[in-house]
Amino acid sequence: MKSLFIRQLYAERQKGRKKHLSLLPLCFLLFQVLWALWQLTHAAPEELETGYLLLFHHLPLMNTILLPMLAAVIASRLCDMEIKGDTLKLLYTMQKPAQLFHCKFLMGLKYLFYFTMGQGLLILGAGKICRFTDPLKWTMLAEHMAVTFTVSAVLLAIQQTLSLLSASQLLPLAAGLVGCFLGLFSLFFPTPIARLFIWGYYAAFPAASTDWERDSKIVRYFEVPFPMTGFLLFLGTVFIIYLLCKTLTVRKEV
C-alpha cells in the first residue's frame, strides 16, 4: 500500500497532466544550447583550448539572467491552479498544508532537476562537438550542477511561497523579475554587497575565473578552488529559508 505522502505526490503529478510543464525547462535549455553554440562558434581558437572553463565561467551568468524567471514560472504554474480554482480550503480539509507545500516543491524541483541535468549534458555535448582540448574535470561539472540546482531550489521555494500567498500571480512574477534584476546587478557589486542578493548566487561559487589583458584583449580562463565551506554554509541557509517559506505558507488563513 502506498504511503500517504506518495499518494499526495501522485495527486500533484495528476494535477500537472496536460499542462506541458516539461516544456518550460526544455525551452530555457534549448535557448542556452543556442547561446552556447553561438558563443563557441565565435570563440577564438585559444579560447577553445579552455572551452570547459569558458562554459563554467559563462553559464552561471546566463543562469542568473534566466533561472530566477524559470523558477517563478514553474512555481506560478504549479500554484496558480489552486488560487484560480480556490481549492486550498477544500484541500486543507484532507491534507496538511505543510504536506501540500512539500509536494508542490518536489514537483517543481523535478523540472529544475531536468534542467540541471540538461545543462550538464550541454557542457558534455559542447565539449564533444566543438572539440575542446582541455580535459573535463568531473568534480567541476558536479560542483557547477550542484550550485545551479541548489540556488534554483531556494528560489523555487521563495516563488512558491509568494504564489501560494498572493491572490494574483502578478506579485510573484514581478518578484521574479525583480530577482533577475537584483541578481544580475549584484554580479557587478563588491562581494560583501553581492552576497546580500540570493538571486546572484549562481555566480557566487565559480568553478572558473578570468584574467583579461586590457592591451592585447586576450581573455584567459583558469580554474579556481571550489569554496566548499561557503557552499555548505549556503546549504544551511537554503534549509532555513525553506523552513521559513513553509511556515509562512502553513500560517496562511484560507
Add this chain to the structure above:
Amino acid sequence: MMLSRCIKSENQKLRHSLIFPACIIIPVIPAVMGTFNYLQNTGILTHQWYSLWTQHTLFYASFFYAPLIALYCSYLWRLEHRNHNWNVFMTAPVSIPCLYFGKLAVIFRVTLMTQLWVGILYLFCGKVIVGLPDFCPANILFWLLRGTLAAAAIGAIQLLLSMVIRSFSVPIGIALIGSVLGMLLSNKGFGLFWPYSLMLMGMNSNKTEDALSGNVLSFLLSTLVFFLIFYWLAIHFLKTRDVHA
C-alpha cells in the same frame, strides 16, 4: 466612440490593481543599482549624463523591459481567462478591433507611464544623487521616446501571446528569452528583424553614441511592421477561433 468606451472599461478593470505598484517599483531597481554602479566606476565612466544612461538602461532595456510589458499584458488577459469572462468579452456589442485596441491602448498607456517614471528617475539620480552639471542632453530624451515607441510592437506581440496562452507566467518567460535573444541579435546587427531587439536599440542601451544614427526610419518602419503583423494576427485569431471560456 466605441473605442473610447472600450478604453474606459479596460481602464476600469485596472482600478486598484497591482499593475501600478509594479510599474512604479520595478524601474526603481535599475535606477538605484545603475546609479550605485556609476558612482563606483566614475574613473571609467567619464561621459557624465551619457555614462549614467548606460548604467540605467544596461539591463532594463536589454532584459527586463519586454518582460515588464508581458506582465501588464498577462494581467489584462487574466481577467478574461477567469470566471467565463471570455463569453462576456466576445458577446459585447462592440467590434473585435475596438475590443482589442482598447486593451492595446491601456498597455501603451501603462508603458508610457513606466517610461516617464524611468525618465524622472534618471533625471533625479543624475541631478540630485550624482550631481551632474546642466540638464541632460536632449537626445537622451529622444532615445527614451524611441524606446516607448518600440513598446508598441512588444505590446502587440505580448498581448497576442497572453491571449492565446492561458497562463499568466509563460508569456513572461517567453519575453525574457526573446529579450536575451534580442540582445545577441542586436549585437550581430540583426536587431531590426527581431521585435525584442527594438527596445534596446531604440533606447540606445549601454551606448554613449547613438547606435541608430541615420537608421531611425528603418527602426520606425520595423516597429510599425511588427506592430501591424501581430495586431492583425490577434484580430484574425479573435474573429476566427472559437472561445474556450
